[in-house]
Amino acid sequence: MTKTHDLPFRIRTFRRSALTIAGLFLLINAMAGFGQAQRALLTVDTRSIPNGGALASFHIDTWGVVPLAVCSVPPLWAFTAEKFMDSSALLSGRSDQYHRTLVKLDKLFLVDVYSYQPLPKGDPKGDYHPPSFAGWFTVFDGNGDVIKKRRKFQARDFHLTPAARCPDAPAAEP
Numbered sequence: 001m002t003k004t005h006d007l008p009f010r011i012r013t014f015r016r017s018a019l020t021i022a023g024l025f026l027l028i029n030a031m032a033g034f035g036q037a038q039r040a041l042l043t044v045d046t047r048s049i050p051n052g053g054a055l056a057s058f059h060i061d062t063w064g065v066v067p068l069a070v071c072s073v074p075p076l077w078a079f080t081a082e083k084f085m086d087s088s089a090l091l092s093g094r095s096d097q098y099h100r101t102l103v104k105l106d107k108l109f110l111v112d113v114y115s116y117q118p119l120p121k122g123d124p125k126g127d128y129h130p131p132s133f134a135g136w137f138t139v140f141d142g143n144g145d146v147i148k149k150r151r152k153f154q155a156r157d158f159h160l161t162p163a164a165r166c167p168d169a170p171a172a173e174p
Helices: 004-034
Strands: 038-044 054-063 065-070 077-083 088-095 105-113 133-140 146-152 158-162
Touching (some): 054 065, 054 105, 065 077, 065 088, 105 158
Antiparallel strands (some): 038 105, 054 088, 054 133, 065 105
C-alpha cells in the first residue's frame, strides 16, 4: 500500500525515467542514422594488364566494410572473404596457371559499406582512418607466366554499384 506522502516522489521518479528512456531512444535512432550501411556490388578495375594477360591473384583489405557474398566464381579460382573482430575484412582470390580468365573484378563481391573512405585520413600515430578499400594484385603476362611484382590498387580502381543482392547468373548456353 502506498503512502500519500510518497506519491509526489514516485510521480517525479516516473517522469524522470520516462524522459531518460525517451532520450535513449532518440540517441539510439540518431546513432543508427550514422551507421547506415550502403549495400553494393564491388567492382575493381585492374590496370596494367598486358595484352593477352589476366589476373593471377588479388588481395583487398577493407575497413568499415562487411563482405556478404562472392557473387560469381570463375572456373578454378579460389576466393576468400573474411570479416575480423574490428572493422577490417579481407577479400582475396587466386587462379591456377591454366585458367587465366579474369581481367576485371566486375561486380564480384556483395558488401555492406558503413563508412566509405576513398583515401586514408588522420595521423597514423593518433586518430586515423584507413581507406575503405586498398590492396594489390598480380598478373599473368601474355605468355602465361606470373609477373612477380605486385601492383597496387589505387582509390580510383574501386567502384560501388548499389544493389540488394548479387546479379543473376547468365543463362546457360544450349
